[in-house]
Amino acid sequence: MKKLATLLLLAVAPLGAHATSGPAPMLHAKSAVVYDINAHKALLEKNPDEVMPLASMTKLMTAMVALDQNPALDETLVVSGEDVDHLKHSASRVPVGTQLERKEMLRLALMSSENRSASAVSRNALPGGLPTFVASMNQKAQALGMTHTHFDDSTGLSPQNVSTANDVVKMADAASHYALIHQFTTLTHYDEDVGTRKLSYHNSDPMVGRPGWDIQLSKTGFTNEAGRCVVVKVNMPTGPVVIALMGADTSGGRSSDMIAIRNWLEGKPATFAPRLFYAGAKTGGRHAIIAARAASGRKPVMLASARPGHGVRTGHVAIAQATERSSNIRLVAYSGRSAPRFHPHKAKSGKHRRYSA
The missing domain is CATH 3.40.710.10 (DD-peptidase/beta-lactamase superfamily)
Structure with a gap:
């Protein structure tokens, strides 16, 4: 199954020579600086002087x-x-x-x-x-x-x-x-x-x-x-x-x-792919709750989907993603059947609660 796209990212500008490999990372932060203490210079900047x-x-x-x-x-x-x-x-x-x-x-x-x-x-x-x-x-x-x-x-x-x-x-x-x-x-x-x-x-x-x-x-x-x-x-x-x-x-x-x-x-590829979780949904009060288990078989984590009517229903299969530390997991796709044909989840921001693993 192909990996899902994660988030829209914006480019940053590397400054000067450094022991890096490949293009500079694409960052979620609106403003960023990476500063080398010993060399007294910025290695990476993105809107560094934006107040x-x-x-x-x-x-x-x-x-x-x-x-x-x-x-x-x-x-x-x-x-x-x-x-x-x-x-x-x-x-x-x-x-x-x-x-x-x-x-x-x-x-x-x-x-x-x-x-x-x-x-x-x-x-x-x-x-x-x-x-x-x-x-x-x-x-x-x-x-x-x-x-x-x-x-x-x-x-x-x-x-x-x-x-x-x-x-x-x-x-x-x-x-x-x-x-x-x-x-x-x-x-x-x-x-x-x-x-x-x-x-x-x-x-x-x-x-x-x-x-x-x-x-x-x-x-x-x-x-x-x-x-x-x-x-x-x-x-x-x-x-x-x-x-x-x-x-x-x-x-x-x-x-x-x-x-x-x-x-x-460290000279490694600067891209980072969030970990994917497979999840099933069940009804819990006013919200459909997703209990997810990492593909690696680690302990279950809990996510919250949306209120009923926002996409994820009882019995549906879902995919969620998290950072490397398994924090701030969020629903990114779901399907009404167990076959791996997943659709982008189109609920607007704020309709999903986020939990840490």
Whole structure:
């Protein structure tokens, strides 16, 4: 059976000579830079100076400015009503009244992108509170040469937090030299005692901890305005690079960009074909639920198709695809019979929920 086409991709421009093979990768990100630290030059660019929302990549600057104050890391901070997100109404597992040491707050903010923790850290860092802190973030951005960057808050929830891929590279490189930022952004998971509960947190970047990825710093970001973003500093066979990706439509697209860039840097083909899953559908409440099993016979994963009437019905056979890490699986085709005659799934974006394997 022929492989299905995945997504419409846009081209990028390679810069200068490098130990790569074949054409530059086609990226889902709207803006991207791959920067060689040792050579002090960009190896790959796509709209590198387009100003876009930063989302939670903001928290790298938040952590740097907080640590620049040489604070007492064991000082207890309290999450207050001021730290609640009234802009995006994002969820949090850290309730108002939670008391954690500053070091623990920083860990949650950087590793799992916990907004209330980032707010509590910034609110308690300087006399004058949050307004003074945000002003210091902008001052540091200028000192780092981030001339197209502006911060409006310390969490990244504000769409007025904007930057470019070139500026994000500068921020990430500077942040990687802070020992705690390196440590916290490269943790795969962490158990935190929040009140009377022990909560398990996981790194928001699925590449962290993946075999073969020697990541020295990582920070993801997402808001509706920013799309899916990520910046990593990673040791490659050719030396350390910073990869900044901004504005991908999906987490799967963001991850496949990372894999394609790595392949290209290693001299391998830069294309990346998502893994295919075969699935059958069954009715579950108002939605037809697809329980899929990878063709390799690995454990089942769960997808959600559409509401009844949007294509997939009980008893139909489906194909789904995922990134190499089996995240953000999505339905791409279906058929009303078991024969391998699959049709493109024409449901519009947003009519399918997405689940991770």
